[in-house]
Amino acid sequence: MAEPLDPEMFDPVCPSSAMPIHIGDKWTGMVVLCLEGGRRRFNELKGPLRGITPKVLTQTLRAMERDGLVTRTAYDENPPRVEYELTPLGRSLLTLIEAARAWSKDHLPALLQARQGHDAAPGPRLLR
Amino acid sequence: MAEPLDPEMFDPVCPSSAMPIHIGDKWTGMVVLCLEGGRRRFNELKGPLRGITPKVLTQTLRAMERDGLVTRTAYDENPPRVEYELTPLGRSLLTLIEAARAWSKDHLPALLQARQGHDAAPGPRLLR
């Protein structure tokens, strides 16, 4: 249905935690991106979502399903197969993610630099 | 310098917690909005930020200062006066907030409805 997901599509060293904008909870935005190209199976998602535990991935997907962002389709086969797919509502988040990316491209370096400068300061710089 | 802040500028019943997008931590986005119209004093911010404790407001402002989003200016007076102001970087977040608002205007009702429908469902609807 779609190319395999690139296991390295998310840079583990990327300072995304510094981003002042977040989509849903920790993994939600990445899940949306993983599903952008089409439906994916549970274990397929675990590739790029490096280090996510099945418990947390399940939680994340269930919450997204509840909010109408993804659909879950279970096929009655053995071994089991379950596929997740973005709904139009879920797809609408892509515009927000794009806005976040644009912001980070334009401003994240400045934020990081401010943070680093602040951290490097020996202390509350007393006037002298 | 600016009109007093409307103590009710944030609707306490607003389902912002349902929003799949967040600016910084819990209070950051609201602080940015409070500072949009100009510099504000510490206790002035506590008005619209209903229920925030001084500890948490201090934390929030310190984190924002560290990231270069606000500046803090302390005047050597008695009683003390401290003013916070958005930097251009902090101001750049307004575009993101605007994007979030646009998204929520267009899609949040659908999300809320999906959630409500899901919660009302008696159980995993087995095919029959």
Add this chain to the structure above:
DNA sequence: CAGAATCCTTTGCGATACTG
């Protein structure tokens, strides 16, 4: 394969009281 069950640690946030 796609989870469920259990346990545990971290962090965010709040309540309350005190201070230069």
Add this chain to the structure above:
DNA sequence: CAGTATCGCAAAGGATTCTG
């Protein structure tokens, strides 16, 4: 006025193990 100092809790997320 503008904070600081403690205490405490609940929730998010992770590690590990087990199963239809």
